[in-house]
Amino acid sequence: MKKIRNCPFGYQMQNGVYIVVPEEKVLIQNLFMGYLNGASLNQLSDIAEQTGLKFRENATSWNKNMVSRILDNKRYWDEEKYPPILTQDIAMRVASLKKSKASPKSKIPFIRKRMTCPYCGDILQRNSKKSPRVYWDCKGCQNRFGPISDNELQQAVTEKLLAVCRNSQVVELDQQPTNSLSIQAARLTNEINQMLTQREVDTDRLLSLILECAAEKYKTCSIKESDHLTIKIKALFQEHSNDEKLDRELFEQTVKQVILQPDGSIRFHLLNGKTV
Structure with missing residues (x-):
């Protein structure tokens, strides 16, 4: 049959x-x-x-x-x-x-996908083959970090995020030297000043120089995208200054990478490029 x-x-x-x-x-x-x-x-x-x-x-x-x-x-x-x-x-x-x-599944996937090697910058891979000890492996430079449990990692991320919330000034980028006028802008400025001292001024020529000079000056003082991001994420951290637990949405809106250090501590690489 x-x-x-x-x-x-x-x-x-x-x-x-x-x-x-x-x-x-x-x-x-x-x-x-x-x-x-x-x-x-x-x-x-x-x-x-x-x-x-x-x-x-x-x-x-x-x-x-x-x-x-x-x-x-x-x-x-x-x-x-x-x-x-x-x-x-x-x-x-x-x-x-x-x-x-069975390998235990990570309870913190939103943190896991941001785990980064401090040496080469590659994404770290969670290794739980020796559970309950969890290691983080870098395929780029072959370094291993840990052991650090998911609970310990989540606690470290929580403490770091709350610390930044209570001191949002740390997200500001290092001050860059004030940009001086370019050689072209300085030349145009001098030429404009010379024309203004003349009795008869070619207004069309003067207007053309003023517009050209303004464009040159704008190139040196325009605000970068990172400055806008800094203002945005600083405001977000300030809104959560009284938080006592990890806010996942805030974490995802502000943190680009979680950099795991050899001693088990962590650093954040924020979306505006600042590392804290």
């Missing part, structure tokens, strides 16, 4: 009832026991491949995702309409082992 493949692996439908497929039952039991004995999902997929059985009719080969789905399937031990293939004890031991091996 041809097996109906919309049934879970290990079962087939016969006269309206699910029954166990013996050879698939053996494989399922071997996969569970193999996992408990230390085999990886890839190794178990190789074992399944050697049996010649198919996970589903249109599957050409086994992979670790298929094995993982089998190990997670509660039907094998905890479903009334499916005959049990495993004991609950084995299933629960496998579930516990899988959970312990």
